[in-house]
Amino acid sequence: MRPGTKRLWVPAGLVALIVLLALLAPLLGLPDPVRQDVAQRLAGPMPGSPLGRDEFGRDVLSRLIWGARSSLAVAFASASIACLFGTILGLLGGWFRGLGEFLAVRSMDIVLCFPPVLLALLVVTLLGPGAGTLIMVLSVLYLPGFVRVTYAEVLSARSHDYVEAVRALGASAGRILTRTVLPNVAGPILVQFSLAVASAVVLESGLSFLGLGVVPPAPSWGLMIRGARATMAQAPLLLLWPCLALTLTILAMNLLCDALRDAMDPRTATARPRLRLLDRVLPGLVPPAPNAEAPEAVLEVGGLTVEIATPRGPIRPVEDVSFAVHAGETLAIVGESGSGKSVTATSVMGLLPPAARPVAGAAWLEGRDLLRLPEPELRRLRGGAMAMVFQDPMSSLNPVHRVGDQIAEAIRAHRRGVTQAQAWSRAVDLLRRVGIADPERRARAYPHEMSGGMRQRVMIAMAVANEPKLLIADEPTTALDVTVQAQILDLLAELRRETGMALIFITHSLGVVAEIADRVVVMYAGQVVEQGSVPEVFGAPLHPYTRALLAAVPDGDTAPAGIPGVVPQPHAFPVGCRFAARCPHAKPACEAAPPALEGAGEGRTVRCIRWAEIGAKKAEAVA
Amino acid sequence: MSAATPPLVEATGLSKTFAARGVFRRGRPVQAVRRVDVSVARGEALGVVGESGSGKSTLGRLLLGLQPATEGVIRFDGQPLDATMPKAEWRRLRRRMQIVFQDPFGSLDPRRRIGAQIADGLAIHDLVPAAERAGRVEELLRQVGLDPTHAQRFPHEFSGGQRQRIGIARALATGPEFLVADEPVSALDVSIQAQVVALMDDLRRRLGLALLFISHDLPVVRHLCDRVVVMYLGRVMEEGSAEELFRAPAHPYTRALLSATPRIDPARRAKRILLQGEPPSPSNPPSGCAFRTRCAHATAACAEVVPELRPLGGERRVACIRAEEIA
Numbered sequence: 001m002r003p004g005t006k007r008l009w010v011p012a013g014l015v016a017l018i019v020l021l022a023l024l025a026p027l028l029g030l031p032d033p034v035r036q037d038v039a040q041r042l043a044g045p046m047p048g049s050p051l052g053r054d055e056f057g058r059d060v061l062s063r064l065i066w067g068a069r070s071s072l073a074v075a076f077a078s079a080s081i082a083c084l085f086g087t088i089l090g091l092l093g094g095w096f097r098g099l100g101e102f103l104a105v106r107s108m109d110i111v112l113c114f115p116p117v118l119l120a121l122l123v124v125t126l127l128g129p130g131a132g133t134l135i136m137v138l139s140v141l142y143l144p145g146f147v148r149v150t151y152a153e154v155l156s157a158r159s160h161d162y163v164e165a166v167r168a169l170g171a172s173a174g175r176i177l178t179r180t181v182l183p184n185v186a187g188p189i190l191v192q193f194s195l196a197v198a199s200a201v202v203l204e205s206g207l208s209f210l211g212l213g214v215v216p217p218a219p220s221w222g223l224m225i226r227g228a229r230a231t232m233a234q235a236p237l238l239l240l241w242p243c244l245a246l247t248l249t250i251l252a253m254n255l256l257c258d259a260l261r262d263a264m265d266p267r268t269a270t271a272r273p274r275l276r277l278l279d280r281v282l283p284g285l286v287p288p289a290p291n292a293e294a295p296e297a298v299l300e301v302g303g304l305t306v307e308i309a310t311p312r313g314p315i316r317p318v319e320d321v322s323f324a325v326h327a328g329e330t331l332a333i334v335g336e337s338g339s340g341k342s343v344t345a346t347s348v349m350g351l352l353p354p355a356a357r358p359v360a361g362a363a364w365l366e367g368r369d370l371l372r373l374p375e376p377e378l379r380r381l382r383g384g385a386m387a388m389v390f391q392d393p394m395s396s397l398n399p400v401h402r403v404g405d406q407i408a409e410a411i412r413a414h415r416r417g418v419t420q421a422q423a424w425s426r427a428v429d430l431l432r433r434v435g436i437a438d439p440e441r442r443a444r445a446y447p448h449e450m451s452g453g454m455r456q457r458v459m460i461a462m463a464v465a466n467e468p469k470l471l472i473a474d475e476p477t478t479a480l481d482v483t484v485q486a487q488i489l490d491l492l493a494e495l496r497r498e499t500g501m502a503l504i505f506i507t508h509s510l511g512v513v514a515e516i517a518d519r520v521v522v523m524y525a526g527q528v529v530e531q532g533s534v535p536e537v538f539g540a541p542l543h544p545y546t547r548a549l550l551a552a553v554p555d556g557d558t559a560p561a562g563i564p565g566v567v568p569q570p571h572a573f574p575v576g577c578r579f580a581a582r583c584p585h586a587k588p589a590c591e592a593a594p595p596a597l598e599g600a601g602e603g604r605t606v607r608c609i610r611w612a613e614i615g616a617k618k619a620e621a622v623a
Numbered sequence: 624m625s626a627a628t629p630p631l632v633e634a635t636g637l638s639k640t641f642a643a644r645g646v647f648r649r650g651r652p653v654q655a656v657r658r659v660d661v662s663v664a665r666g667e668a669l670g671v672v673g674e675s676g677s678g679k680s681t682l683g684r685l686l687l688g689l690q691p692a693t694e695g696v697i698r699f700d701g702q703p704l705d706a707t708m709p710k711a712e713w714r715r716l717r718r719r720m721q722i723v724f725q726d727p728f729g730s731l732d733p734r735r736r737i738g739a740q741i742a743d744g745l746a747i748h749d750l751v752p753a754a755e756r757a758g759r760v761e762e763l764l765r766q767v768g769l770d771p772t773h774a775q776r777f778p779h780e781f782s783g784g785q786r787q788r789i790g791i792a793r794a795l796a797t798g799p800e801f802l803v804a805d806e807p808v809s810a811l812d813v814s815i816q817a818q819v820v821a822l823m824d825d826l827r828r829r830l831g832l833a834l835l836f837i838s839h840d841l842p843v844v845r846h847l848c849d850r851v852v853v854m855y856l857g858r859v860m861e862e863g864s865a866e867e868l869f870r871a872p873a874h875p876y877t878r879a880l881l882s883a884t885p886r887i888d889p890a891r892r893a894k895r896i897l898l899q900g901e902p903p904s905p906s907n908p909p910s911g912c913a914f915r916t917r918c919a920h921a922t923a924a925c926a927e928v929v930p931e932l933r934p935l936g937g938e939r940r941v942a943c944i945r946a947e948e949i950a
């Protein structure tokens with residue numbers, strides 16, 4: 001069964017029930033909905049008429065069910081017609097562009113210009129009331145909605161590589177549209193359908209209420225409301241029933257379409273982590289004290305473990321991570337995607353997503369444990385004593401403000417008494433410092449007017465605006481071209497030398513680590529597997545993973561060697577060594593228990609039970 | 624490649640200009656590819672390197688006929704490709720050339736099982752009777768190193784590297800002779816990258832594919848490709864055998880690109896040539912040499928004429944008027 005199908009049952013059952021009731025009305029043995037009995041006028045519930053009688057003495061329940069027939073028939077028929085033609089027009093317009101696009105989309109704009117009720121009034125006056133006219137009017141009214149939704153979705157689907165791939169396979173336009181594009185735009189169309197049905201039911205009632213829809217004495221919800229209004233004072237319940245029926249139908253339709261959309265999407269099962277308020281509250285663990293002997297580190301992280309609540313249960317994407325970085329030093333954290341680099345950085349900054357929380361460990365900055373600091377104090381530190389630069393500068397810059405203003409704002413947020421003019425001139429200085437030519441003019445530019453490299457320079461200017469003690473850069477050059485990357489790496493190294501700040505540089509590129517860092521932390525599957533100075537770790541790696549990673553980089557003359565298998569997922573971390581499944585040196589003992597992080601010489605740690613043994617063997621082989 | 628084997632794909636004087644966008648067509652047209660000559664022989668891997676916006680992807684798409692060229696001629700197996708060819712003719716050619724994309728997440732239809740997507744090519748060209756398609760899909764999955772029983776799964780159940788293999792299987796389904804791989808490993812982790820590169824190399828040798836490998840990762844290109852074309856702002860700056868070109872780059876841009884590539888081994892690290900600024904916009908390229916605004920060797924003469932791609936001994940060709948002087 002596809003994921004998400006379970007959620008479908010309740011709304012589908014409800015809609016089926018309503019539709020079935022309407023369809024089976026003739027078989028239910030209900031009293032004739034149009035037979036009048038003036039003697040029982042406005043009678044309350046009685047045998048044979050559980051909901052009572054209306055102002056002409058007709059049975060209310062019967063009229064309600066027969067009314068559903070006409071209301072739903074009109075709604076479904078008009079929504080279906082609109083959906084069919086609208087989808088076709090939208091598909092053609094979006095796919096062929098040009099004249100088709102113009103005709104399909106612009107003609108709809110014209111329809112949209114008419115107020116719906118007015119258009120309906122006009123047509124009904126011309127053609128006379130009745131269900132047929134109503135269906136026609138409503139389908140025309142809903143057509144533009146479908147055209148526009150389909151058109152927009154097709155345009156966005158067109159830009160996907162998988163559509164291009166089917167084109168490259170030589171598929172005909174018809175096949176692409178029906179097999180590839182349509183299923184991918186079906187979700188929004190379904191939603192539009194539910195909206196159209198719901199609104200058609202309402203509009204049908206409204207028009208019937210005005211006497212322009214279903215012709216009395218035939219039952220319809222609109223007519224029932226209209227009749228009940230006149231006798232509202234004597235029999236208020238008469239108004240309640242059709243309104244209730246209306247509300248229930250619309251609600252059920254909307255629920256059904258939501259569920260349908262989810263069920264049709266094979267991805268929903270894994271998406272959407274549930275957010276719990278509780279997760280924001282930190283447990284009152286006693287933090288381990290910072291290491292007293294070593295020289296004062298700017299940041300010292302010890303035993304950091306982060307837990308994230310997911311639909312499949314809690315996971316620990318970061319476990320027992322420890323490292324320290326000193327003033328004027330660059331520490332690189334390297335690892336493949338999903339190894340926990342960014343979670344580590346965001347927990348230090350106090351920027352974890354709501355579903356995540358640190359469950360153990362500590363992160364000391366200037367004698368304070370960042371993991372247990374209340375949010376207001378963290379906010380004072382962020383952008384002040386510690387700052388961060390992200391991979392995608394566009395997502396961290398505000399698109400509607402000038403970059404100069406944004407830097408000035410960052411300055412004034414942390415320094416009281418600085419005037420706007422002072423902050424602005426400092427912002428211009430900073431832009432000059434990060435190598436932006438013509439900073440006076442550039443300060444007035446908006447982020448989208450700059451190239452990727454320039455935006456990253458702006459982010460760096462903002463991060464160093466308040467002379468932080470610690471700068472964390474999370475893949476700051478990954479999205480940039482190599483020649484621009486080289487410029488940014490140079491800039492960061494220069495700033496670090498000048499200001500003496502500590503720099504944590506997160507990357508997945510070993511080459512970048514070699515260029516910029518003093519020390520390196522290698523992470524794998526949420527754990528630190530090796531740590532040490534860059535020349536030592538890269539010159540003589542101790543952990544089998546580090547060794548394999550270095551061999552996978554196409555740097556030397558030998559062909560790069562891939563590591564077989566894949567990184568384990570956080571919900572399926574093995575008990576023992578997490579690299580065991582891919583490790584050429586794995587022994588049964590490796591999988592029995594989690595290996596500890598062992599010291600391996602001056603400032604060097606490694607998480608492997610066989611590192612000494614393997615090292616000795618290597619040395620032998622060389623000798 | 625020796626001159627004896629005629630190229631499978633050959634383009635001469637290829638240009639592509641995208642008209643400015645918007646209703647009023649404000650702004651200038653983008654010149655994505657400018658007067659490029661390339662050829663790929665059967666069994667040859669040609670690398671195309673350059674920074675973003677240099678026109679690499681556009682070149683790949685032009686060669687596959689996925690976008691019409693503004694100017695120039697493309698021949699596939701001796702037959703000129705042109706937009707006015709009958710549809711049936713196009714479809715027959717489509718079968719013989721395929722593409723693998725960069726984004727392992729966007730290149731597979733999230734709503735269809737991977738088996739069905741791999742079978743698409745078989746169905747479209749009616750290559751294998753419907754009853755035997757499942758078997759062929761399993762064979763293809765095995766060929767790219769995936770578990771054949773996974774055909775019924777959805778794309779989201781696979782990792783990035785596995786998805787890239789699925790994309791390769793889909794491209795191989797029609798038995799193509801020419802494969803364009805547009806940054807197929809750029810979105811992957813190094814350990815996975817090496818697996819996929821090895822797979823592409825193996826397939827090329829085993830199936831005798833002509834491969835156009837687009838990448839901005841020079842070391843990967845060096846290991847996989849026989850020949851390399853270096854592009855900048857839509858033009859070819861340098862061309863030559865991978866071995867030679869990486870050992871002794873002749874064009875100032877190739878040198879800068881190589882020296883900017885981060886290296887692990889300090890001994891291999893070239894002296895960094897730090898380029899100033901960023902590439903100019905392809906809608907407003909400089910006159911004369913496209914690279915002159917960032918070139919340390921630029922002289923007044925460089926602004927006058929567009930340096931032509933001229934031979935520099937052997938297979939090497941370079942588009943710089945001062946190549947010998949600055950060598």
Ligand SMILES: Nc1ncnc2c1ncn2[C@@H]1O[C@H](COP(=O)(O)OP(=O)(O)OP(=O)(O)O)[C@@H](O)[C@H]1O
Nearest residue numbers: 641653655673674675676677678679680681682905
């Ligand atoms: N459909 C299009 N309409 C307008 N401009 C386009 C279109 N496709 C590409 N371009 C432009 O053509 C130029 C070359 O683009 P192309 O995608 O070929 O570069 P690339 O070298 O592949 O870059 P990247 O490494 O970022 O993928 C760019 O300036 C790009 O913006």
Ligand code: SF4
Nearest residue numbers: 577580583590608609
């Ligand atoms: S502990 Fe065992 S499996 Fe893990 S890295 Fe060391 S040798 Fe390999």
Ligand code: SF4
Nearest residue numbers: 912915918925943944
């Ligand atoms: S032609 Fe002139 S500007 Fe262009 S690369 Fe050669 S020296 Fe530099």
Ligand SMILES: [Mg+2]
Nearest residue numbers: 679680805806
């Ligand atoms: Mg590209």
